[in-house]
Amino acid sequence: MHANGSRIVCLVVPPALISLSRSVLQNCFSTVVQKRVSTFKCDRSLDLEVALSERLGRIVSHGDVLLTTPGDVKSLELRFLEQLDLANDRQARRNTTQMRRECVQMGRALELMKQGVCMIDEVDLVLHPLRSELNFPIGPKNLIEHAPERWRAVLHLLDGFFSVEKGRVPPHLKDSLRAKEILQTLGEVIHKGCDLRFLQRNPHLILLNEEFYHHEVKPMMCDWLMLWPLGDVGRAFEQASGNREDRGLSEDEVRAYLLHRVTPQRLEVEAPMEVWQACLARAGGGSAAARSSSAWINEVLKGAVGTKAGPHRLELPRPDIGGAVSFEPVARSDYVATRVEATSSGQVRVLLEETEEGARQRGERVERLPAKDAKSMNLSWDWLQVYLPFSLQKIDRVTFGIMSSEQVAAALAEQPLMPLTRAKLAIPFVGRGREEGGLKNHGGC
Numbered sequence: 001m002h003a004n005g006s007r008i009v010c011l012v013v014p015p016a017l018i019s020l021s022r023s024v025l026q027n028c029f030s031t032v033v034q035k036r037v038s039t040f041k042c043d044r045s046l047d048l049e050v051a052l053s054e055r056l057g058r059i060v061s062h063g064d065v066l067l068t069t070p071g072d073v074k075s076l077e078l079r080f081l082e083q084l085d086l087a088n089d090r091q092a093r094r095n096t097t098q099m100r101r102e103c104v105q106m107g108r109a110l111e112l113m114k115q116g117v118c119m120i121d122e123v124d125l126v127l128h129p130l131r132s133e134l135n136f137p138i139g140p141k142n143l144i145e146h147a148p149e150r151w152r153a154v155l156h157l158l159d160g161f162f163s164v165e166k167g168r169v170p171p172h173l174k175d176s177l178r179a180k181e182i183l184q185t186l187g188e189v190i191h192k193g194c195d196l197r198f199l200q201r202n203p204h205l206i207l208l209n210e211e212f213y214h215h216e217v218k219p220m221m222c223d224w225l226m227l228w229p230l231g232d233v234g235r236a237f238e239q240a241s242g243n244r245e246d247r248g249l250s251e252d253e254v255r256a257y258l259l260h261r262v263t264p265q266r267l268e269v270e271a272p273m274e275v276w277q278a279c280l281a282r283a284g285g286g287s288a289a290a291r292s293s294s295a296w297i298n299e300v301l302k303g304a305v306g307t308k309a310g311p312h313r314l315e316l317p318r319p320d321i322g323g324a325v326s327f328e329p330v331a332r333s334d335y336v337a338t339r340v341e342a343t344s345s346g347q348v349r350v351l352l353e354e355t356e357e358g359a360r361q362r363g364e365r366v367e368r369l370p371a372k373d374a375k376s377m378n379l380s381w382d383w384l385q386v387y388l389p390f391s392l393q394k395i396d397r398v399t400f401g402i403m404s405s406e407q408v409a410a411a412l413a414e415q416p417l418m419p420l421t422r423a424k425l426a427i428p429f430v431g432r433g434r435e436e437g438g439l440k441n442h443g444g445c
Contacts, residue, residue, distance in 0.1 A: 008059055008116035010040075010066045012073065012134075014125055021121065022067055029065070040068040042075040044082075053108035060112060070126050070133035073113075080106040146375045152229050153380055157388055160224040164190055165205055172228065179227055186220045193217070207392035218384055219328075222258050225380055226251065233376045237368045249365060252317060256331035258381055262363035264356055270342055270349040271319070271327045276301055279316045279327070290315055300337045301348055310336035311355045333358030 013021045022037055029035035038059055042048070049055070059066055083103040086092045120126050129135060144150070159170050164187045173179040193199035193216065198209035207213055234249040234257075249257075256265060271279075283294040293313040300309050314337070316330040334355045342349040366374060403411065408423045 005061055005063050008056060008066055008112050010068060010113060010116055010118050011121065012068055012070055012118060012126060013121040015069045015071065017121060018067065018069055025065060025067065036062065036064040038064055038066050040066055040072055042072045042079065044075050044079045048079070048102045048105065052105045053112065056109050056112050060116075074133045076106060076110065080110060146372070146379065149229060149372075149376050150379055153225065153376070154383060154387075156228060157221060157225055157383060158391075160186070160221065161388075161392070162205065165201075176227065179224075182220060182224050182227070186217070186224070189216045189220060204396065205392075206395055207389060210389050210393070213389045213392070218389075219259065221388065222255055222384055225258070225384070226255060230254070230376060230380060233373045234366070234369055236370075237365075238370045239368070249369070250315070250317075250332060252315065252329040252331040253362060253365065254377065255329060256333075257362060257366055257377055258384055260359070261381055262359045264354040264359045265331070265333070265352070266354070267328055267330060267352045268340070268349060269316075269328055269330065269352060270347050272346055273301065273348050275319050275327060276348060279319055282317050282320070283315050297337050297350070300339050300350055303339055305339055305341055308336065308338045310334070311358070314352070331362065333362060 011021065011025070018039070022039065025037045029037065036059075038055075040056075056066070058064075080103065083099055083106070086095050087100050087103050089095060126132060127134060156170075160183065163170060164183055169176075169179055169183060190199060190205070193209075193212055194201060196209075196212070198207075198212035200206050200208055207217075234254045236248040240247065280291065280294055280297070283290045294315060296309055296312045297314060300307050311334045313332070314330060314335045315332040318329040319327050330352060334357060335352045336355065338351045338353075340349050340351050366377060369377075402425075403423050411418055411422070
């Protein structure tokens with residue numbers, strides 16, 4: 001149906017199937033529906049077929065089928081690019097009339113193929129990202145979008161998660177007290193998750209409950225990500241505003257965007273009254289305007305359970321005193337505050353509900369950042385929200401390794417006639433958390 005006389009139909013198959021495919025097509029198109037099956041071959045080391053474009057044009061007009069391989073298509077494209085470059089160099093010895101004619105023929109042939117229909121057999125092999133003949137680089141080398149931050153952030157996230165198992169701090173953060181504090185808290189969260197069967201340690205650390213990740217693990221991974229490489233991201237707007245005290249996003253605004261983007265926050269914060277007062281004193285970096293705009297919450301803190309106020313502007317940083325690890329930083333926005341029943345005596349617990357307008361303004365402030373900072377924040381949100389929990393749920397059970405000296409000695413003790421070459425063969429890791437016996441026969445190796 002596609003071979004209707006207006007476009008070419010090309011079937012691309014692996015080289016090993018070219019003969020079989022030609023035979024099958026000839027049998028199919030030799031009775032009721034009669035079509036010719038033409039084969040296209042191209043080799044950069046041999047002369048090009050004369051009148052190639054005319055032959056392909058006849059295939060189009062007759063509604064025939066063209067059969068070829070990925071290597072032939074690649075050879076045609078590379079040969080065209082090579083001769084096109086030579087045609088633009090008048091000093092080249094190979095820049096002859098015959099070469100220019102061949103270049104025109106190949107250009108017309110590629111144009112016909114571009115406008116036609118390509119059907120691929122064994123697509124997983126033909127379009128394999130590493131071994132396919134149809135995947136090859138051309139043109140100048142350029143870094144991929146947002147490099148190298150796009151993979152540094154990912155490696156930093158995974159390094160932090162698995163550093164808890166290894167019991168070490170990454171070398172570039174070995175002197176950071178905040179990094180050690182985050183890893184210690186993350187270790188406690190992971191231990192809690194393993195006890196609740198939300199995580200498992202065998203054969204490696206695996207996430208079993210995505211809800212546990214979003215409630216317990218994600219806030220810690222966000223704090224870890226903000227250490228590096230997002231330490232300075234978002235701190236300055238692309239165009240300076242008239243307000244000298246508002247030159248960029250605060251650390252708490254960056255954290256709120258990474259966790260919630262422009263979804264209104266709903267926080268329940270509990271701490272002693274002195275911690276609340278210390279945070280109010282440091283609101284907005286300690287500026288008088290920020291302290292004044294956040295003072296309205298005092299009536300909620302000093303009122304009875306059920307006291308409500310707002311919406312008003314509020315910004316509360318993470319406390320810098322010990323014993324208040326559960327106090328979440330509150331990003332600059334508009335909130336409605338309600339005092340609720342505390343879980344323990346001597347504590348003041350407040351429910352903070354962000355308004356829709358406040359969340360929307362946070363998104364507008366992110367749009368004022370330089371493009372590089374905005375890309376880093378959006379990529380980090382994608383990883384924290386989607387890619388990281390997906391990756392942590394994957395189980396790596398199949399690995400290969402060479403026998404250790406102890407394993408070789410144990411195998412020789414069990415079977416003294418074992419060939420010594422066995423020590424150099426790959427041994428698969430199979431089953432549920434156990435290694436395959438070293439002397440068993442593995443047909444896939």
